[in-house]
Amino acid sequence: MKALIDGDILVYRIAFASNDESEKIAIARMSTFVEELVLPADITSYDGYLTGKGNYRNEIAVTVPYKGNRKDFVKPVHYDILREYLQSAWGFELIEGQEADDAIGIKAYTMNDDEYIIYTIDKDLDMIRGWHYNFVKKDKYFIKEEDTMRIFYKQVLTGDRTDNIVGLKGIGPVKAERILKECKTEEEMYKAVLEAYDNDTERVLENARLLWIRRKPDQLWEAPSLSTSSG
Numbered sequence: 001m002k003a004l005i006d007g008d009i010l011v012y013r014i015a016f017a018s019n020d021e022s023e024k025i026a027i028a029r030m031s032t033f034v035e036e037l038v039l040p041a042d043i044t045s046y047d048g049y050l051t052g053k054g055n056y057r058n059e060i061a062v063t064v065p066y067k068g069n070r071k072d073f074v075k076p077v078h079y080d081i082l083r084e085y086l087q088s089a090w091g092f093e094l095i096e097g098q099e100a101d102d103a104i105g106i107k108a109y110t111m112n113d114d115e116y117i118i119y120t121i122d123k124d125l126d127m128i129r130g131w132h133y134n135f136v137k138k139d140k141y142f143i144k145e146e147d148t149m150r151i152f153y154k155q156v157l158t159g160d161r162t163d164n165i166v167g168l169k170g171i172g173p174v175k176a177e178r179i180l181k182e183c184k185t186e187e188e189m190y191k192a193v194l195e196a197y198d199n200d201t202e203r204v205l206e207n208a209r210l211l212w213i214r215r216k217p218d219q220l221w222e223a224p225s226l227s228t229s230s231g
Contacts, residue, residue: 001131002111003038003046004104006120007092010034011050011083013136015076026078027085034090037119037135047107048092049100050083056098060209061165069164101125102214109215113145124160127152127213150180153189155211156204157196165210168196187224 014033018026038046057066086092095103105128108116117131117140126132129145143151157176159167171179179196183189190204197204205223212221 001042001044001114002116003043004107004116004118005034005037005046005048005092006100006104006118006122006125007048007050007083007086008100009120009122011079011086012076015078015082019077023078023081026082030082030085031089034086043117048086048090049103050086050092050094051098051100052094052096054097057210060206063166063203063206064164066165066210067163069161098214104128105213105215106217113142124155124211124213127155128215149186149189150183152208152211153180153186153193156193156207159207160211163210165207167207171196187226190224191226 010030010033014026014030018029021029034048037043055066060066061068087094093103101122101124104118104120104125108118108128108130113130117133118125118128119133119135121134121136126143127148129143129148131140131142133140154173154176155167157168157171157179158173159165179192180189183192194201194204201223205221208223209221212219
């Protein structure tokens with residue numbers, strides 16, 4: 001099984017935990033952490049990814065700037081050196097024009113869902129089918145293909161504060177689940193979300209494209225075709 005590793009998460013966690021430590025200790029901690037991730041007998045290979053320059057989402061975001069809430073964010077002391085270390089020592093790939101999450105999603109959809117496991121703590125990647133491992137909670141779980149769209153549309157309703165994506169006011173995970181409860185198909189989910197947004201197709205399109213994790217190169221999310229029958 002191939003491990004698909006979210007390097008951005010590793011860098012932030014190890015760097016923040018090592019803010020008061022030396023560069024040498026920070027690198028040693030990262031080395032130990034990655035070794036433990038790829039050590040299990042069922043892991044035969046791994047691909048690691050780091051987000052580089054540019055992001056197509058910046059052009060899509062018109063309601064508010066994508067990740068605009070991070071302007072005053074101060075990076076941890078060893079942020080840059082740990083990124084360089086993952087690339088030079090472990091072969092992590094620097095992804096330009098999109099995010100590490102997108103590279104993971106694209107890679108996952110070149111394989112069968114039992115051939116890889118995604119290492120991250122980022123809930124956004126739950127819209128990608130297959131095995132997942134939250135290495136903080138030590139939680140391994142499987143996401144079925146048929147469940148990925150429900151997870152995605154719930155996020156379109158709630159938005160994502162971390163990335164400055166504004167969802168519907170007063171809609172959290174519980175209310176979002178309630179809105180989608182009776183939906184069986186993607187078309188039904190889209191219709192329910194569109195109704196919740198008062199048929200504002202542009203806002204739904206914006207949020208959906210910002211939240212969507214790519215499954216193939218250069219992919220932009222497109223709304224499903226709606227049937228014209230009255231039911």
